[in-house]
Amino acid sequence: MDGVQDSPGPREASPRPCIPAALVYALAFAYLLAKAASFLALVPPGVPPDEPAHVSFVAYERAEGRLVPRYEEMRLLDDAGRFGELPNYLAHPALYYAVVGGLDGLGGAPQDPSLAARTRRLRLASAPLFVAAAAVCLYLGWRR
Numbered sequence: 001m002d003g004v005q006d007s008p009g010p011r012e013a014s015p016r017p018c019i020p021a022a023l024v025y026a027l028a029f030a031y032l033l034a035k036a037a038s039f040l041a042l043v044p045p046g047v048p049p050d051e052p053a054h055v056s057f058v059a060y061e062r063a064e065g066r067l068v069p070r071y072e073e074m075r076l077l078d079d080a081g082r083f084g085e086l087p088n089y090l091a092h093p094a095l096y097y098a099v100v101g102g103l104d105g106l107g108g109a110p111q112d113p114s115l116a117a118r119t120r121r122l123r124l125a126s127a128p129l130f131v132a133a134a135a136v137c138l139y140l141g142w143r144r
Contacts, residue, residue, distance in 0.1 A: 017089050019027050025142050031132040035129050045119035052076060055118050059083070059100040061094060069094055081113035 046052055056077045060069060064082075074088035103125035110117060 022142070026139050028113050029135065029138055033131060036130050037141050040120075040127060044118040045123075050090075050113060051119055054097075055115060055122055056083075056088050057090050057092070057094075058097045058104065058122055060088065061097050062101045062105065067094055067098055074075065077115050077118070079115050081115050081118055099129070103128070 053076060057069075057074065059077055059081075060074045060083075061067075064070075064073075070139040071088075071091050074090070076086040076088050078084040100122055104121050110121065116118070
């Protein structure tokens with residue numbers, strides 16, 4: 001047929017990733033799980049230097065019950081877990097803190113309100129978010 005181009009046929013399905021690639025992704029996911037677990041178990045509360053500010057942010061949101069905080073009112077928690085005089089210097093969007101605070105609140109009222117105990121609880125509450133984000137990223141890489 002002169003002047004008529006053949007239309008391309010149906011798109012071929014992309015080949016599925018091979019087993020060695022699946023093993024690499026599974027090992028990467030296992031590594032990230034182990035990293036999250038070791039951080040929870042081995043790193044003392046407050047070692048990342050701004051961790052008390054993040055824990056204080058969650059405590060403020062839970063105490064005030066608002067999604068959009070008044071940043072100028074936020075204070076850092078002292079070691080006993082009470083709001084002190086020092087202002088909280090974070091001004092992040094609050095949705096993450098609301099989610100983590102909600103996950104933390106599922107356990108009911110804390111037995112120990114100290115800053116160290118709150119830090120451990122919030123690390124535990126944010127670990128599933130870390131694992132889910134890692135799983136999504138690895139899945140997207142796998143599908144590519």
